[in-house]
Amino acid sequence: MAFIVGLWVGIHRVSWLGPALADAARTVVGPSAVAKVEDVVFGIEDGWNRFWRSEQTPVVYWAAPSFSTADVSSSSLPPVVPSEPRFRPCDVGPMDTKTSLANDGVWIAIELSGREHEPCLFKTLLHPDGHRPWSTVALVAVDLASTGLHLVAGVQEPKATNPKAKTVVRSGLVPKADHGRLIAAFNGGFKAEHGALGMQIDALTFLPAQPWGCTISRTSEDGLLIGSQNKIGDRLLGARWWRQTPPCLVEEGILAKGVLAEGNINWGKAVHGDTIIRRSAIGIDERGTTLFVGIGEATSAGSMARAMRHAGAHTVAQLDVNGPFPKFLLFERGGGQGRLIARPLCGGFPYSEQDYVEKPSARDFFYLTKRGL
Numbered sequence: 589m590a591f592i593v594g595l596w597v598g599i600h601r602v603s604w605l606g607p608a609l610a611d612a613a614r615t616v617v618g619p620s621a622v623a624k625v626e627d628v629v630f631g632i633e634d635g636w637n638r639f640w641r642s643e644q645t646p647v648v649y650w651a652a653p654s655f656s657t658a659d660v661s662s663s664s665l666p667p668v669v670p671s672e673p674r675f676r677p678c679d680v681g682p683m684d685t686k687t688s689l690a691n692d693g694v695w696i697a698i699e700l701s702g703r704e705h706e707p708c709l710f711k712t713l714l715h716p717d718g719h720r721p722w723s724t725v726a727l728v729a730v731d732l733a734s735t736g737l738h739l740v741a742g743v744q745e746p747k748a749t750n751p752k753a754k755t756v757v758r759s760g761l762v763p764k765a766d767h768g769r770l771i772a773a774f775n776g777g778f779k780a781e782h783g784a785l786g787m788q789i790d791a792l793t794f795l796p797a798q799p800w801g802c803t804i805s806r807t808s809e810d811g812l813l814i815g816s817q818n819k820i821g822d823r824l825l826g827a828r829w830w831r832q833t834p835p836c837l838v839e840e841g842i843l844a845k846g847v848l849a850e851g852n853i854n855w856g857k858a859v860h861g862d863t864i865i866r867r868s869a870i871g872i873d874e875r876g877t878t879l880f881v882g883i884g885e886a887t888s889a890g891s892m893a894r895a896m897r898h899a900g901a902h903t904v905a906q907l908d909v910n911g912p913f914p915k916f917l918l919f920e921r922g923g924g925q926g927r928l929i930a931r932p933l934c935g936g937f938p939y940s941e942q943d944y945v946e947k948p949s950a951r952d953f954f955y956l957t958k959r960g961l
Contacts (some may be wrong), residue, residue: 621927646687646721647880647885649934658925673707675731677878683898684718693898695729700771700958701920708734708958709918711933714898716884716891719939725888725895726934728772732812732878735956736816738766739776739789739806739829739881740843740944742951744788748778748794756792760948762802762955767928769957773944774881774916775908776866776952777833785832787952795819801832802839802905804870812879814872814903815839831952835891837869838904848890866937867892868914870954871901880904883914912938913951 622881639701676697682688692714697707708731730737743760748820762770778785787799797803797817805813816836824830834854837844846854867887871880880901884892889906898905908914915937928945940947944955 596719597844602698612731646689646715647724649724649726649936651691672925675706675708675710675734676767677710677729677900680712680898680900683714683716686718686725687715687721694819698728698918700918703920704736704960705960709956712899714895715932716887716895716898720886723864723891724911725882725884725887725892725916727883727895727899728881728933729900730881730956732879733875734959735771735879736810736959737806737812738762739787739831740949740953740955741787741789741794742776742953744949746777746785746795746950748793749780749784750793751897753794754787754939755791759952761859761946762944764958766955767945770919770928771931771956771957771958772916772918773953773955774883775913776908776954777831779951783834785834787829787831788827790827795828797824800835802834802836802902803830805830805906812872812876814905822838833905833907836903836921837889837906838871838897838901841897841902843890843893843897847893854889863887865909866914867909867910868907869893869896869904870907870948871896871899873900873906874902881916883916883937908951915939915943917943919945 604612624721650868662787664831673744675781679695680693682692687787693712693714695710697708698711700709710729714725714726714727715723715845740762741758741759741795742761748754762773778817783800785801787794799817803815803817803820803824805812805820805824807823807826812821813820814836816839817832835844867884867889869882869884869892872878872880873880878900880896880899882892882896882899884895887895891905893908917930917939918933918934919928919930922929929941930939930945932939943949943954
C-alpha cells in the first residue's frame with residue numbers, strides 16, 4: 589500500500605519521481621507486477637474522480653476568439669472581414685453532447701510569437717468521454733506543406749540493440765542549426781523495454797522494426813507515412829527516419845480491432861488499453877497533407893482513437909503515455925540573448941522552458957520546423 593501511495597504522489601506531484609519509482613520496482617519485481625500496480629493506482633484514481641467529479645463542468649484549456657458586432661452598426665464603414673488563411677482544417681464540432689462545450693471541434697490558429705506568416709498550426713479541444721467531463725484531448729493540426737517533421741533520439745531511450753547505434757553520442761536536443769526555424773516539439777514513443785519498438789534515423793537503426801508495430805516515417809521524398817509495418821514496410825527503403833509505436837489505433841479510417849475492448853494491453857504495455865491515463869497520439873489525414881497531434885488527459889486508448897479520428901486523422905499511432913511524458917510545446921524568443929523558450933499548448937502537463945533546446949530529453953521526441961525561415 590505504501591508503494592501504491594508513493595507511486596500516486598510521484599506521478600501527480602513530482603515529475604521525475606513516478607517514473608523513477610516504477611523503473612526501480614521493475615528491476616526488483618518485474619514489469620508485469622509493476623503493470624498490475626499501475627492499473628490498480630489508475631483504477632482507484634478514476635473511481636474517485638467518477639464519484640466526486642461526475643457533475644463537473646467540462647474542462648476547458650483556452651477561450652475561442654469572438655467577433656463583436658457592437659461597433660459595426662454605428663459605423664459608416666463596411667465591416668472588415670478577415671481573409672481565410674491558405675491552410676485551415678475543417679471544424680468538426682463536439683463528440684458528446686453531455687460533456688462537450690460550444691467551441692469543441694472549432695479550429696483556432698496558433699500564433700507563433702515574433703513570426704509573421706500564414707498560420708501553419710491550429711488547435712482545438714475535444715471531450716471524448718460522456719462519463720468523464722474532465723477527460724480531454726487537446727489537438728494540433730499541422731500544415732505539412734509549410735512545415736518539416738523531424739525525429740531525435742533521446743539520451744537514454746530507446747535503448748539500442750544495434751552495436752553501432754550503441755556507440756553514438758546522443759544529445760537529446762533539437763540541433764542548433766534548426767533553432768531559427770523551430771516552432772514546436774512533442775514527445776515520442778515507448779521505452780525499449782515496452783515492446784522493443786523499432787527506430788531508425790539517417791540510415792542508423794537503433795532497434796529493428798517489429799512486424800506488428802505502427803510505423804511513422806519521413807520518406808526519402810520528404811513525405812510523411814503512418815501505417816502498419818506489414819503494409820508500409822516496403823516503402824521505408826531510403827527513409828530519412830522512422831519510429832514505431834504499438835499497433836495503429838486507427839488505420840485507413842477504421843478503429844483497430846480490440847481498441848475498445850477492456851483489458852487490451854496493446855496500447856499500454858505497462859497498463860491496459862482501457863486504463864484511464866494521460867496519452868498522446870499522432871495521425872495523418874487521408875490526403876497526407878495534414879498532421880494531427882493529440883495530448884489526452886484521462887483517456888483510454890479507445891477514447892483517444894475516436895477523438896483523433898473525429899478531428900480528421902485517417903491513420904493514427906499512439907505515442908507515449910503516463911505522467912510527465914505526453915507534452916506539446918511551442919517555442920518563442922525570450923529571455924537573454926534571444927534564447928528559445930518553450931511554452932505549453934495547454935495547462936496541466938509538466939514541462940520546463942528549456943525542454944528539447946537546452947534541457948536534454950531522456951526519451952526520443954519529434955520537432956517541427958517552419959519552411960522558408
